[in-house]
Amino acid sequence: MSSLSLKGGDLSRLRQLNSVSVIKALRGAEPTTLSMLAERTGLSRPSTKDVVDELTGLGWVEEVPPTAGTMGRPARRYRFRADGGHLVGVDIGAHNIRAALADLDGNVLAETRRPARPDAPLEERLAAIKRAVMSCLDLGGLTMSDLWMVAVGTTGLVTPEGHIIMSASIPAWKDLDLAGLLGETFPCRVLIENDSRLAALAETRRGVARGARDVVFLHVGRRMGTGLILDGKLHRGFGAAAGEIVMLPETGWVTAPEDLNSSAVVPEGTPIEDAAGFTLAAARNGDAAALDAVGRFTKKLGVGAAAAILLLDPEIVVLGGGFSRSADVLLPPLRHRLERVCLRMPKLRGSTLGDECVVLGAIDYAIDHLDQFFFAPDGPALRPPVRPAVVPERTV
Amino acid sequence: MSSLSLKGGDLSRLRQLNSVSVIKALRGAEPTTLSMLAERTGLSRPSTKDVVDELTGLGWVEEVPPTAGTMGRPARRYRFRADGGHLVGVDIGAHNIRAALADLDGNVLAETRRPARPDAPLEERLAAIKRAVMSCLDLGGLTMSDLWMVAVGTTGLVTPEGHIIMSASIPAWKDLDLAGLLGETFPCRVLIENDSRLAALAETRRGVARGARDVVFLHVGRRMGTGLILDGKLHRGFGAAAGEIVMLPETGWVTAPEDLNSSAVVPEGTPIEDAAGFTLAAARNGDAAALDAVGRFTKKLGVGAAAAILLLDPEIVVLGGGFSRSADVLLPPLRHRLERVCLRMPKLRGSTLGDECVVLGAIDYAIDHLDQFFFAPDGPALRPPVRPAVVPERTV
DNA sequence: GTACTTATTAAGGAGACCATCATTAGTACA
DNA sequence: TGTACTAATGATGGTCTCCTTAATAAGTAC
Numbered sequence: 001m002s003s004l005s006l007k008g009g010d011l012s013r014l015r016q017l018n019s020v021s022v023i024k025a026l027r028g029a030e031p032t033t034l035s036m037l038a039e040r041t042g043l044s045r046p047s048t049k050d051v052v053d054e055l056t057g058l059g060w061v062e063e064v065p066p067t068a069g070t071m072g073r074p075a076r077r078y079r080f081r082a083d084g085g086h087l088v089g090v091d092i093g094a095h096n097i098r099a100a101l102a103d104l105d106g107n108v109l110a111e112t113r114r115p116a117r118p119d120a121p122l123e124e125r126l127a128a129i130k131r132a133v134m135s136c137l138d139l140g141g142l143t144m145s146d147l148w149m150v151a152v153g154t155t156g157l158v159t160p161e162g163h164i165i166m167s168a169s170i171p172a173w174k175d176l177d178l179a180g181l182l183g184e185t186f187p188c189r190v191l192i193e194n195d196s197r198l199a200a201l202a203e204t205r206r207g208v209a210r211g212a213r214d215v216v217f218l219h220v221g222r223r224m225g226t227g228l229i230l231d232g233k234l235h236r237g238f239g240a241a242a243g244e245i246v247m248l249p250e251t252g253w254v255t256a257p258e259d260l261n262s263s264a265v266v267p268e269g270t271p272i273e274d275a276a277g278f279t280l281a282a283a284r285n286g287d288a289a290a291l292d293a294v295g296r297f298t299k300k301l302g303v304g305a306a307a308a309i310l311l312l313d314p315e316i317v318v319l320g321g322g323f324s325r326s327a328d329v330l331l332p333p334l335r336h337r338l339e340r341v342c343l344r345m346p347k348l349r350g351s352t353l354g355d356e357c358v359v360l361g362a363i364d365y366a367i368d369h370l371d372q373f374f375f376a377p378d379g380p381a382l383r384p385p386v387r388p389a390v391v392p393e394r395t396v
Numbered sequence: 397m398s399s400l401s402l403k404g405g406d407l408s409r410l411r412q413l414n415s416v417s418v419i420k421a422l423r424g425a426e427p428t429t430l431s432m433l434a435e436r437t438g439l440s441r442p443s444t445k446d447v448v449d450e451l452t453g454l455g456w457v458e459e460v461p462p463t464a465g466t467m468g469r470p471a472r473r474y475r476f477r478a479d480g481g482h483l484v485g486v487d488i489g490a491h492n493i494r495a496a497l498a499d500l501d502g503n504v505l506a507e508t509r510r511p512a513r514p515d516a517p518l519e520e521r522l523a524a525i526k527r528a529v530m531s532c533l534d535l536g537g538l539t540m541s542d543l544w545m546v547a548v549g550t551t552g553l554v555t556p557e558g559h560i561i562m563s564a565s566i567p568a569w570k571d572l573d574l575a576g577l578l579g580e581t582f583p584c585r586v587l588i589e590n591d592s593r594l595a596a597l598a599e600t601r602r603g604v605a606r607g608a609r610d611v612v613f614l615h616v617g618r619r620m621g622t623g624l625i626l627d628g629k630l631h632r633g634f635g636a637a638a639g640e641i642v643m644l645p646e647t648g649w650v651t652a653p654e655d656l657n658s659s660a661v662v663p664e665g666t667p668i669e670d671a672a673g674f675t676l677a678a679a680r681n682g683d684a685a686a687l688d689a690v691g692r693f694t695k696k697l698g699v700g701a702a703a704a705i706l707l708l709d710p711e712i713v714v715l716g717g718g719f720s721r722s723a724d725v726l727l728p729p730l731r732h733r734l735e736r737v738c739l740r741m742p743k744l745r746g747s748t749l750g751d752e753c754v755v756l757g758a759i760d761y762a763i764d765h766l767d768q769f770f771f772a773p774d775g776p777a778l779r780p781p782v783r784p785a786v787v788p789e790r791t792v
Numbered sequence: 793g794t795a796c797t798t799a800t801t802a803a804g805g806a807g808a809c810c811a812t813c814a815t816t817a818g819t820a821c822a
Numbered sequence: 823t824g825t826a827c828t829a830a831t832g833a834t835g836g837t838c839t840c841c842t843t844a845a846t847a848a849g850t851a852c
Contacts, residue, residue, distance in 0.1 A: 009438060010809055011410070011838045018404035018839090035799075042405060047840050049800085066849095072798025073848040157739070214634050226707070230626050237709025238610050239740040245706045247739055250646045250699055303646055307703040310641045311622070313633025343553070343643055344635040406840055407807045414808090431830070440810050445831085462818095468829025469817045 015051070018043060020371060022051050023060060026080040028105050031064045033075035052078055059084055060374070082107065085148040085373075086140070088133050089362030091195060092125070092154040094118035094169040095273075099132040100359040101140045104148075106206070106367050108360070110139035122172040130185050144187060148373065151191040151366035152182065153198035153358040155223070159240045162192035169223060189372075191365060195219075196243055197234050198361030199351075200227030203318045205364045207357070208349040212315040216308045216346075220301060220330070221322030222261075222273065224253040226308060234365070245304045252300035259300070260323065263293035280326035295333055302337035309342050320351035327351070411447070414439060416767060418447050419456060422476040424501050427460045429471035448474055455480055456770070478503065481544040481769075482536070484529050485758030487591060488521070488550040490514035490565040491669075495528040496755040497536045500544075502602070502763050504756070506535035518568040526581050540583060545765065547587040547758035548578065549594035551619070555636045558588035565619060585768075587761060591615075592639055593630050594757030595747075596623030599714045601760045603753070604745040608711040612704045612742075616697060616726070617718030618657075618669065620649040622704060630761070641700045648696035655696070656719065659689035676722035691729055698733035705738050716747035723747070 021041040026032055032040075038048040055061040062081045066074035082105035091098040095118060101110040112135045116128055133150060137143060156167025162179020182190045200217030203209040209217075215229040226243040228235040235242050246253040260276035265287055270278065282290035305317060319327050319334075327350025335348050353360055417437040422428055428436075434444040451457040458477045462470035478501035487494040491514060497506040508531045512524055529546060533539060552563025558575020578586045596613030599605040605613075611625040622639040624631040631638050642649040656672035661683055666674065678686035701713060715723050715730070723746025731744050749756055 009410075009414075011407075011840090012809095014404060014407065014410045014808090015839065021404045033799085044841050045799090046801090046842090050839080069850085070798080071850060072796085073800070073850095075799055212634075228707070230631065231629065233627065235626065235708070237740075238608075238711035238742065239709050241706075241740040242709040243707060244709070244739050245703060247706050247737060248699075248702055249737065250703075303644075306644055307641060307646075308707055310637075310643050311624070311639060311704055311707060312631070313635055313638040313640075315634035341643060341645065343640050344633075344637040346634065407809090407838095410839090411808065429830080441830090442811085442832090443809055446808075465819085466829085467819060467827080469819095469831070471830055 015054075016374075018047070019051050019055060020374060022048065022055065023080060023374065026061060026078065027082075028080070031077040031079040033077055035075060037078070080105065086142055086146050087149045087151065087363055087366040088136055088147060089359040089366065090129060090132060090150060090152045091198075091358035091362065092116075092129060092152060092170075093195070093358075094155065097125075097128050097132050098356070098359050099129075099136045100356070100363060101136040101142070102363045102366075104367065104370065106360075106363050108356075108363070110136050111356070111359070112136050112139070118169060119171055122176070125170075125172055126181060126185070129182065133186065147186060147188045149189045149191065149366040149369065150182065150186050151193070151198075151362035151369075152178070153193055153195040153362045153365075154178075155195055155225075157239075157241055158192050158194050160236060162190065164192070165240075189369070191362075191369060193234070193362070193365055194227070194236075194240070194243070195358045195361075196225040196227035197236070198227070198365055199320050199353075199357040200229050200318070200361070201234055201364050201368075202353055202357050202361035203320065203351060204229045204232075206360065207318065207351060207353045209316045209318050214312060214314040216305070216312060216314045216317045217351075218301065218305055218308075218317060218319050219321035220257075220319060220324060222257055222276075223321075224256060224301075224304075225321075226304070228308075228312070230312070245307060248304065248307070251304035251307070253304050256297055256300040257323075259293050259297040264289040265293075276323055277326075280323065280329050283329050284326065294329060298330060298333040298337060301330070302334055302341075305334065306338055306341045309338065309346055313344060314346050316347040316349060318349055318351055320353070320357055324351050325354070411450075412770075414443070415447050415451060416770060418444065418451065419476060419770065422457060422474065423478075424476070427473035427475040429473055431471060433474070476501065482538055482542050483545045483547065483759055483762040484532055484543060485755040485762065486525060486528060486546060486548045487594075487754035487758065488512075488525060488548060488566075489591070489754075490551065493521075493524050493528045494752070494755050495525075495532045496752070496759060497532040497538070498759040498762075500763065500766060502756075502759050504752075504759070506532050507752070507755070508532050508535070514565060515567055518572070521566075521568055522577060522581070525578070529582065543582060543584045544769065545585045545587065545762040546578065546582050547589070547594075547762035547765075548574070549589055549591040549754040549758045549761075550574075551591055551621075553635075553637055554588050554590050556632060558586065560588070561636075585765070587758075587765060589630070589758070589761055590623070590632075590636070590639070591754045591757075592621040592623035593632070594623070594761055595716050595749075595753040596625050596714070596757070597630050597760050597764075598749055598753050598757035599716065599747060600625045600628075602756065603714065603747060603749045605712045605714050610708060610710040612701070612708060612710045612713045614697065614701055614704075614713060614715050615717035616653075616715060616720055618653055618672075619717075620652060620697075620700075621717075622700070624704075624708070626708065641703060644700065644703070647700035647703070649700050652693055652696040653719075655689050655693040660685040661689075672719055673722075676719065676725050679725050680722065690725060694726060694729040694733060697726070698730055698737075701730065702734055702737045705734065705742055709740060710742050712743040712745060714745055714747055716749070716753055720747050721750070 025040040038045045064077050082103040085104050087102050089100050097116050098113045100108050102108050155169050156173050157165040164173045164176040164178050167173035179190050179192050196219045204215050209215045213232045217227040219225040224246045260279045263279040265282040266275045266278045279290045279293050283294045421436040434441045460473050478499040481500050483498050485496050493512050494509045496504050498504050551565050552569050553561040560569045560572040560574050563569035575586050575588050592615045600611050605611045609628045613623040615621040620642045656675045659675040661678040662671045662674045675686045675689050679690045
């Protein structure tokens with residue numbers, strides 16, 4: 001995906017392509033027989049076996065006992081060794097730090113969340129990140145050396161190299177080589193991306209937008225943002241500043257959360273993080289003032305959403321972020337507005353992944369970078385810890 | 397590019413990839429020696445020769461006489477046979493039909509332009525298209541059977557299959573299988589795309605945006621539109637409706653041309669197609685009323701442009717279309733507005749390709765689809781007419 | 793226990809790549 | 823004119839990867 005260009009090369013290159021095909025066919029699927037693999041990859045059976053044997057030797061693939069009860073000789077079955085390595089996805093928000101441990105198929109094995117102070121100094125935040133990852137590893141019974149990759153999603157402008165230029169909500173995030181700093185903490189590859197973009201990725205890989213090639217993710221909450229998946233890939237932009245439509249004055253997005261946070265139905269003294277919930281709940285019950293606030297909010301939301309839809313013509317628009325827990329309240333008025341403007345109305349859905357969206361996206365992002373390991377140069381740094389393949393017991 | 401996925405396969409697949417590498421290295425370049433080719437493709441010399449020999453046999457590559465005056469044995473030189481096939485790009489506007497004949501490198505060999513009536517009935521317009529292509533072929537001394545592809549750019553919503561859903565400026569363009577109709581006229585592959593998108597492509601391939609991966613093309617003229625190049629590829633959107641930010645009311649794009657067409661400096665009775673020219677010329681000379689009109693226009697233009705920039709973070713924004721002849725007048729106020737809003741200011745340039753932009757883009761679009769022919773299935777329909785390679789005279 | 797079905801394994805062969813080396817066709821210069 | 827030098831060519835042999843085909847193996851069905 002990422003590291004594989006379509007350059008030609010020598011014969012080993014062909015084997016490499018075919019190996020990736022086999023792994024792609026095995027990943028996330030049921031244990032698979034050689035015949036099925038051959039059919040899926042387009043290779044001949046003997047060649048498929050060659051590739052599978054090699055991958056088994058490398059520890060990427062494992063044989064599982066055959067199923068009984070079929071006609072003919074039972075086929076040997078193979079599966080991707082998702083447990084052969086481990087990834088951690090981290091969501092660094094202003095108020096929370098989440099982390100999740102996953103296997104190479106993206107299955108979440110353990111999860112942690114701990115609060116953070118938005119204005120915490122850099123060292124404190126870095127230490128909290130380390131603790132979050134460590135406790136994930138503990139929960140999974142693993143140690144740092146089992147880690148293959150750490151992928152981090154955070155607010156702000158993030159360059160492809162993992163530098164943070166700035167963040168509106170985390171003061172300590174400014175002109176920072178976060179990838180470099182975390183690289184000293186964790187003995188593995190570290191990836192950094194913008195949180196809204198990772199949320200968009202998660203929705204595309206395992207959420208309501210699964211399978212779509214062009215996706216617009218709207219993050220609605222105390223902060224507004226968007227993440228774009230274009231042609232199946234995360235769109236970062238030339239200067240990593242894509243998705244910042246919030247800065248367009250005509251959208252009114254900067255102040256839009258205020259509409260929900262400070263409506264008449266919000267009780268005096270409500271902490272800001274709970275305020276919008278009152279408005280949205282009241283609107284669900286038909287309260288006029290709340291509905292008015294929701295109307296003002298969705299009007300603003302609709303301007304930015306329409307801009308994205310008209311420009312990009314996505315297959316689906318996903319509403320995520322804190323406010324999307326009340327997608328049932330927000331979507332109808334938003335749809336109403338969009339239908340008046342959009343040339344072609346995309347699907348419009350609320351996120352189902354909820355708060356874990358960014359962590360999951362970080363994991364998926366790490367998985368997208370996995371193929372770097374498949375045929376990594378022999379340097380031990382990039383070579384994943386290969387354990388001997390388990391040979392299943394077979395009757396003699 | 398388009399038809400080549402990174403699937404694996406058998407050995408012929410590897411040869412195919414390497415052949416494409418070689419063709420890519422030869423295309424649009426000076427005649428090249430085997431050693432240079434080997435270096436550029438990463439292949440060994442013997443393999444490179446194998447590939448080149450095969451391509452020569454197929455008629456894709458041609459040997460040219462060696463250059464004298466170098467040390468050592470003179471190297472044989474090869475070039476891509478750009479004259480081995482021919483493409484026609486067509487720009488179907490409401491008022492004009494342009495066509496250009498090009499070789500496989502995209503060099504324009506002949507060009508025609510003929511006026512059209514916007515409300516002409518379908519048959520008349522189709523006949524005009526045929527005449528335009530035929531006269532291009534005549535000028536180049538070719539016949540219909542020499543044609544490999546016809547690529548058409550036109551206004552409106554165009555599906556990937558070449559159906560036109562509708563067009564605001566050509567009434568006859570409505571629920572139309574244009575690709576099918578033209579396919580009956582021309583005995584070759586016919587491609588249809590939106591004109592703004594093709595203009596964007598031309599700017600990316602041979603205009604001011606050459607080499608950029610993410611490009612926003614703003615078509616400013618009697619109609620407003622945008623074309624997007626994302627990750628080096630033309631972005632069409634799920635329903636082929638991408639780039640229609642003109643429909644967003646907040647931009648004011650629908651009425652924006654009026655600002656320039658009906659300013660105080662435009663003489664009474666000026667035909668609409670010349671009106672904006674007066675305003676822009678007067679603004680260039682400092683006329684206050686004209687500058688005011690330009691200010692109003694660029695303010696609206698800036699809203700749509702900012703939306704695109706903030707969302708996509710392109711490397712460069714290109715101003716094209718009729719009004720872009722006065723890019724010197726439009727760009728400074730536009731830049732001024734954008735700088736106040738944009739998080740990262742992209743490059744901002746006026747088109748240098750002018751009126752030919754769409755035809756050139758159509759040609760480039762056709763070239764992007766050329767690799768379909770490189771190893772086409774043996775069906776004669778897709779197999780280009782291969783002529784015997786010309787063997788250069790060599791001393792015996 | 794025999795027939796049938798499906799996988800496995802083995803053998804032979806072709807295609808595509810690479811490394812190496814002797815040969816060739818020029819230039820440079822005495 | 824002839825010799826030294828240079829750089830590309832052409833030919834050989836070897837390796838790798840894949841494919842096809844055919845014989846063998848391990849189950850179920852009856």
